[in-house]
Amino acid sequence: xxxxxxxxxxxxxxxxxxxxxxxxxxxxxxxxxxxxxxxxxxxxxxxxxxxxxxxxxxxxxxxxxxxxxxxxxxxxxxxxxxxxxxxxxxxxxxxxxxxxxxxxxxxxxxxxxxxxxxxxxxxxxxxxxxxxxxxxxxxxxxxxxxxxxxxxxxxxxxxxxxxxxxxxxxxxxxxxxxxxxxxxxxxxxxxxxxxxxxxxxxxxxxxxxxxxxxxxxxxxxxxxxxxxxxxxxxxxxxxxxxxxxxxxxxxxxxxxxxxxxxxxxxxxxxxxxxxxxxxxxxxxxxxxxxxxxxxxxxxxxxxxxxxxxxxxxxxxxxxxxxxxxxxxxxxxxxxxx
Amino acid sequence: xxxxxxxxxxxxxxxxxxxxxxxxxxxxxxxxxxxxxxxxxxxxxxxxxxxxxxxxxxxxxxxxxxxxxxxxxxxxxxxxxxxxxxxxxxxxxxxxxxxxxxxxxxxxxxxxxxxxxxxxxxxxxxxxxxxxxxxxxxxxxxxxxxxxxxxxxxxxxxxxxxxxxxxxxxxxxxxxxxxxxxxxxxxxxxxxxxxxxxxxxxxxxxxxxxxxxxxxxxxxxxxxxxxxxxxxxxxxxxxxxxxxxxxxxxxxxxxxxxxxxxxxxxxxxxxxxxxxxxxxxxxxxxxx
Numbered sequence: 001x002x003x004x005x006x007x008x009x010x011x012x013x014x015x016x017x018x019x020x021x022x023x024x025x026x027x028x029x030x031x032x033x034x035x036x037x038x039x040x041x042x043x044x045x046x047x048x049x050x051x052x053x054x055x056x057x058x059x060x061x062x063x064x065x066x067x068x069x070x071x072x073x074x075x076x077x078x079x080x081x082x083x084x085x086x087x088x089x090x091x092x093x094x095x096x097x098x099x100x101x102x103x104x105x106x107x108x109x110x111x112x113x114x115x116x117x118x119x120x121x122x123x124x125x126x127x128x129x130x131x132x133x134x135x136x137x138x139x140x141x142x143x144x145x146x147x148x149x150x151x152x153x154x155x156x157x158x159x160x161x162x163x164x165x166x167x168x169x170x171x172x173x174x175x176x177x178x179x180x181x182x183x184x185x186x187x188x189x190x191x192x193x194x195x196x197x198x199x200x201x202x203x204x205x206x207x208x209x210x211x212x213x214x215x216x217x218x219x220x221x222x223x224x225x226x227x228x229x230x231x232x233x234x235x236x237x238x239x240x241x242x243x244x245x246x247x248x249x250x251x252x253x254x255x256x257x258x259x260x261x262x263x264x265x266x267x268x269x270x271x272x273x274x275x276x277x278x279x280x281x282x283x284x285x286x287x288x289x290x291x292x293x294x295x296x297x298x299x300x301x302x303x304x305x306x307x308x309x310x311x312x313x314x315x316x317x318x319x320x321x322x323x324x325x326x327x328x329x330x331x332x333x334x335x336x337x
Numbered sequence: 338x339x340x341x342x343x344x345x346x347x348x349x350x351x352x353x354x355x356x357x358x359x360x361x362x363x364x365x366x367x368x369x370x371x372x373x374x375x376x377x378x379x380x381x382x383x384x385x386x387x388x389x390x391x392x393x394x395x396x397x398x399x400x401x402x403x404x405x406x407x408x409x410x411x412x413x414x415x416x417x418x419x420x421x422x423x424x425x426x427x428x429x430x431x432x433x434x435x436x437x438x439x440x441x442x443x444x445x446x447x448x449x450x451x452x453x454x455x456x457x458x459x460x461x462x463x464x465x466x467x468x469x470x471x472x473x474x475x476x477x478x479x480x481x482x483x484x485x486x487x488x489x490x491x492x493x494x495x496x497x498x499x500x501x502x503x504x505x506x507x508x509x510x511x512x513x514x515x516x517x518x519x520x521x522x523x524x525x526x527x528x529x530x531x532x533x534x535x536x537x538x539x540x541x542x543x544x545x546x547x548x549x550x551x552x553x554x555x556x557x558x559x560x561x562x563x564x565x566x567x568x569x570x571x572x573x574x575x576x577x578x579x580x581x582x583x584x585x586x587x588x589x590x591x592x593x594x595x596x597x598x599x600x601x602x603x604x605x606x607x608x609x610x611x612x613x614x615x616x617x618x619x620x621x622x623x624x625x
Contacts, residue, residue, distance in 0.1 A: 062429055064432075112609075112610050115428045116372045117609050120372060120559060120605065121605055123374065124598075124601065127552065127553060127556050127598055128556070128598040131598045131599060132599055134595060135595045136595060248440075251439070251440060254433065255437075255440075258433055287447070288444045288447035289444065291444035292440065292441050292445065292448075295437040295438065297437075298437035299434050302430045302434055303423050
């Protein structure tokens, strides 16, 4: 599950990744506003999917309610900018902190539920969330059915970039931080504890891994990532409304995560690309088609490539590595000449 | 007091609707030990099928029979073609597949029905109605009771029903004693889709027929099934009535109608934590 590429290939991957990132970062200089907006949404989706990788892929907790966390982050950002006129560079960290706390609170009942019951409860959360946003008692804050408009941040003048481009840069920095922190977390003790809980909870407890502690952390961390993604999307779309965060958003995020590979940190890029481009293509067939395409993709991927597109790449790299394989690692007869 | 009684009976009427869908959920749970998130959307799709048969001018009960039979075939085909290849080893894969089915069924309903809201006929004669419950509401409760009795008879009194429960609870041992486990799963999906179709045809005259008709009803049906015990048909029906009454009284007297779904969610969470097997269900014992 947690595979590290061998040290000989690592520099190639690092250099290739850095080059791709640089290319991506320079993209907006050659694009119009709409394409820059799309790239920003791509990063938002990728961060949200990262939340599912942590929670479902590593820790083994099914959530069908990620759309609610996404919506929470989006509303926090919209309210902070619109009502509290907070400086927009502070909006993302505050949204992250608020989502972390909400995720921890949601985890209190959720860590007592298993498998399908957790899926059922989070499904309920996704169904009930828009109704909660529309509640008259909250209308002064959430804007009720009409939602809130979000003004886009003004870029600092010395950069000489457009608003869209500035938001893109802010999102890019956020995305890099999110990936680095998540990859670091999953590679270490916490990531191993998550995998242990997912593989065999009973044995993990026997080994001294606290289920409550780590499940709570997984929920809170996942909610934080998803909330930040929601905040970015609120800034990019410049508008939040209750029905944007319906049960279908949660389902869409699930599809993205499964298509990319629910156990792969880098797979979320494929999932985000799928979420961004496939509905547009399917929309040209018929208005109802995107859902059918999503549903069919979900079923096909689960049936035929359960670990998503990322596993195809892993397999490809793995085979090439094995071709020149030498015995390495703990089973290598070291020192025997 | 008269007002209170009115509200209780309005809750009973809603409960009848939830109960009909809850029975479909219980059936699939009896056959597979899983939850089908697509149950509501598959029922909506069946109901659209029925609407087109009415449109072609067929009488109600002919359409009813055709829809129930057609939905049985649809459910069985879905199991054979979509669910079976995935296998039930991983709960995540099963959940993902039923969520995928939910999207496909919803999309198909949009495709055949468009966004229009359609009226759907009710078969029940006016004399069934009373001061408190309309004819259709009384009829829905009656139909739900008939389905419940039929389901109980099938599951508890026939060798076939026994085989089906055995196949779900212990597939390996059931195979050893000669039960065709795969066939049982297929038929279980078929029956549950047929019950769902009945639920859809009972809901549509009240909620109007549109692709998202079952969205929130599914949540209430889950709550009802969990309250009564998802492995107990009688419990699930009683639970659904309780949820209908609870939801209506809470909406009228305490929280206002805007928090109905949230109260259903809270009920589900509290139930799952305090009494996961439901009020009338048997606690599952698992070996670790």
